[in-house]
Amino acid sequence: MSNGIRAGKKFDDEVLAERARNLATRNLNGIERVFVNLLPAAAPTDAWLDLEFHTTHILAAILTAIGGGTTPHSIFPVSGGVRLRGGAAAGQVRVVQVIAGAAPNQLRLQINPIGDYSTYTLAVNFAGIDPLLAEIDFKFRPACFNLNCAADESFSAPVATPYIDYLAKDFDSFKHTLITAMQQRVPDWLPTSEVDMDQVLIDLIAADADELSDYQDRTVNEAFLATARKRVSLARHARLMDYHIHQGNQASSWLAVQVQTAINIPARTGAWTSEHWQDKTSQAFITKKLLVSNPLLNALQLYNWGGSLTALDAGCTSADIALPAPLNPASETDANNLRDLVNSIRSRPFLIQQHLNPETGTALGKDPGARQILQLTGTAQTLFDPMGGVAGEWFVRIFWRDADRLARRYCFCTQCNTALPLYNVSLFHGNLVEISHGRPHRTIFRAPNTPLAVSTPYNFLYGDEAHIELTPCGAVAKLPHTSLAYLATEPDGVTPARTSLTVSVNGFATPWREQSDLIESTNDAQHFIVETDEYRSSYIRFGNGKNGRNLPVDTFITCDYQTGVGIDGNVGADTVIGFDDAALPQLIRIWNPFDITDGREPESVAEIIRRVPEAYRARQLRAVTLEDYALRAEQLKEVAHAHASYAWTGSWRTVRIAIDPFGTEILTEPVRKKIAAHLEAVRLIGEDLEIRPARYVPLDIYLKVCAHPDFWPEHLRRELELEFSNGYTADGRGGFFHPDNWTFGQPLFRSQLIGRALQVPGVGRVLLASIKRLHGESGASLSTITIPASAVDHPVVEQLIVRPFEIIQVANNPSKLETGRLNFEITGGRQ
Template identity: 50%
Template structure:
């Protein structure tokens, strides 16, 4: 047995043996004979005292044990004491033979077989100190003098089932462990204390395993399920997930007198669908509090405007019209006409903002034209809701006047002529006067100028206070709901004295409405939250993240989870300013989002107005721009590849062309390199959508758009494409039942450069032709044969308008007896050329097509 003890206390025990009449080994010196192979060794054994050393003990009183190779227990070659001689002081000299090996031997005393007085020393030896280890050769056997330490077998590890991840498996593991470690234990009644403890531990382990699994799922984009995690993973790849956006629409009003909306003393002006805004299925809209002039001033003079029909001679406005002559319900005098004109020009006396009305917008920039009566019956029943259009008036300071007052010299009545943008030209005919049952019916269509923009969502105000501060009351009965909650201080570590990581303000109502933004990941989303912090005069600004926010930037971010709940997060003083201690935060926001706000026309008819001046409201158009949040599955699919779609630098010519085609108004683009004599230039040719004239505003916008991505050292030139006019002649044979004149009109429409009556593009519509696209004779023949009444095509001839620029006359005679005949005839064009055939007799240089018709009805 190996004993481990305190060395100092063991030495104290040995010194005290003399007083007890006992003795013990202290140390020994080994001396070998000088011969190469010594036959014996001398062992000088020193004792702690002289007790029992006289008379001299016999050699049988000493016993030697140990050794690994030459053991002392072998009778033939046993290591034993040969004789005992007295030594100096408390020492005995023992002769030992034979000399043992390199292992450690143990010298002890024994009284077995001895009688008095030979057994005096063994009986006087302290049992604790009656053993003395020694070596015959204390030197190292080799160069490794490190004492050998015996190893121990590794302790048996408990069997743990690492696949246990739920309550049942954890409970099974605990029961098995108890049965292995507690002998005789077995599961018994569920009411026993040990069983209850096992169940409690298993339940807690189940919760911890579930939390661990959820945390591990959030570490990667493909497995994350939390929308906040998906948004953060997406931002690492410069992708902004789309949180949906609130619906928005135009609202038309009729008012009594002049009124500002919201009225003075009223916080919001809202409208809704259904009977009351408190209904569960009501869809609420309100004015957006954006910009400095977010309120709107409406005027009774602009409720309903009639078309001046010049004595019922002008009964309709044709599609493509960009101006109209307006009058009121009663004939206008000169003063009234000039006043109405001033409303459109923004110079009317009532449009001057008064005291406390700096946030009121008094401009009249839009007109609404809509069908009020059914032109077939003269009543409101059956009127076409789709027969409506929003018209954006011309700029105030443009070359053409937006509005002007005119007088009809025939009747002496006054009128106001208003003009709107060419891109808002009427898409269809609008009827204003019709005959029903032999009686003329006027005001079939009307104009409205009291228009304002509204967005979906019920207004709400939430006040956040520091934890421990008293909260204010809540009001859910008002149109603008209000409540008060405590914000959360996010600590860096529980119990840590370091500054907090920030402040989290969970919004109590959901879903938070997001403003309109384009999907695709490029545009950061913005919410309707407007945040004011106590002690700051300006509202804090919303950001996508706080990474680039400085320590004094008044920024916050909004995070929305998969359940629709949103929270405001403020900075920690390093990234974004920290909230002052004890300051309260007021957040005004909208609740409502997505496709729930998409309602039909004339659905928003309920309204709240404290002034009582609003008589009627309605939404003229279907609301269709409400969008739901981007699904998680689409986020996981799009984010890893979305960055490939965002070209931030034009490296190749195709990059320039694709970049140009991103702008509205551009149908096609083509780029090429040119040498200016000093540096390389990129020339970009543009084919405008719906025409052949590149407007200067579009050209400047394209130049700025392309300049942002061009390479350093490359100049940029933006110009129109080179258009190639053609001179084409088709000889056709009409079927016997069709008049040639009617067939010619149908052919001219089929091969026109505009829109056909059935909504199709004409054959030479500019959007059907692009750079380098040749014209094949077979295309002309096939399109001509598609016109009802054409029997067959006899001959086609086509060439460039100016033969000297390339491409002579190409003629094809079609002999029906020689069919089928394969002939490929075409007019080739260069890579930067586009075919154009406008067939305008006033501008023959833009191409023409002629038809020679034989046969038919005569």
């Protein structure tokens, strides 16, 4: 007896049983089992199969069809067998008679001839039979053998495979392997000459295999940071460590302009370092922004108060400006117009520059370093000099930031061998605009198989077109020009690199945004990324519709960018002098006042491999310790020093951060809010932040010095007050008690006072020094120390110690003695 499942298929028995129970509801039937009987038992000549069905449906119809002339083997085909095959032909194993069975759901089938010992398949080919239950496997002698009859197929021994050296990796080893294989396959073949066709083919195959092997090795090496050589692979490895490799950056500086009339110089206006930009040695620059220029700001002279004012000393933060031609100094209206013009450029830099040598009155020997950028405060005033000119003169007084105080003395008027004094030794200039290195390009990318326009390589703005490459990961646009210029970023691994690219799609004014990656970009985000390889070729990659927006069909992309190697733009001062006088005939002259030095080369492969594994150590994303809070606050340029401490407020722990502002002792509210926002990103849960100013410790200092006989005591006192001030000295150095020289918990050594005093010209000896807190009850204090004359040159170790959250303060302001004071007693000197 055999089950009702055809061999070779596996079904769930429970599901089949449920299917069989539901046959009657669909008026269907199917084979349930079969019994094989060989008759007569002693010497059987026929086989009778008792075929049982699940239901009685259509069994009568089958008998009627056979009685009507349908052959039994067409309704009940038999297949299978090895020696005796089942089939419909005469002599094959087939059904020859069908009669009703003993039960209503049975049919009795006669088969002749009797088959062999193999497995046969009986099927029912009649309407109303479930296809899944229409077949059944059976054997004529199921108990005789466990195996089928011997198979007719015969197999041969496997062919011996040739020896292959799987360690072959280069040309010579591949060539040796091929020669060995040829000798195995062609026993009479021998390598005779290099010019034989066989040997030539072997050499060609070995060369290709060598290149493929090298490609495999290089590809595998890109999977690891330590062995990767391609810059794109290194950049992607670095991103896994939150490190952004530095791609170099373009050089940038300020460009001074003199114009004939008031004009607007548009952004991306060209300037270069030679007479023509096509020169091989010329370096191209373009302006970053629109410049609204005015001829009144070409060159502004200092108002000299009738020749009495000749120079501005170091540390100065204001100047009086004379009205330039064609303005009338006697007109208050003209003075107000100049004042309003100067106030309108407060967001632009203001230049002071020495043009002549004060000693000779000529350009020869002028100091090229006597130049400084000033940031105006926008509070210029109009003033009147009643003694100026015939009936008085108007002038404009300008002010600039304390941070931009003059670093040196600037001479404006000199009289050498000329009969009249020269008043243009130094000048102010107000027409300044920022420039960046790199030739401008505009590339339009179009869909594949789209005609392209002719390029314009002979224009300063290089225009061309190229095709977009469509990939499953998104569109890719390869820039046809190498050395894409990157914007200036710090090579710290934290700041993502940004290119000079401006990308717009289908002519829309809103440009797409450059990202470091598209991982967090939504499906409609107009983002793109830029990857630059070791050959300085750059690829623009767009989104795929999931990470970043996919490009529309038949789109075109407009890319404006600059090309140039970063360090090539590092040129000296007064070298950017060329411009297109045909496009801007109103320009008189341009020049770069300062050396351009901020162009950088890309980060080298060795530096990337060395820095990336340790990048996480330098970037603290959570303030776990008090030092973390202090270091985080000191990252801001407005903070010189910071000190953090814990305090318990009754409910939870509070971190108190004391701030020492940069360049001042006053913590303003905008700076405090900026620090709080900067620290909030790293604050631990359960800790509050309290930003407070530092606690300053005012000191009372007394110095008794002996002056040199050649120096007046009054003059020496002034020099000592400047040297120990909290501001700047005449030569631009920070005073001894400048706020940035002192930090939290920093003690004051007596030797520091003595050493700084002896540096002042005219001080012969320090006779006595007294250091103490202005308010002695607020902390430890030093008593007055009398220094013998013989002990001044020996090391002195006494010090005034302050607490970790305190900072020494000596402002020496007579109006605010509570901020510390200095008292000098000078003996000797010139009498």
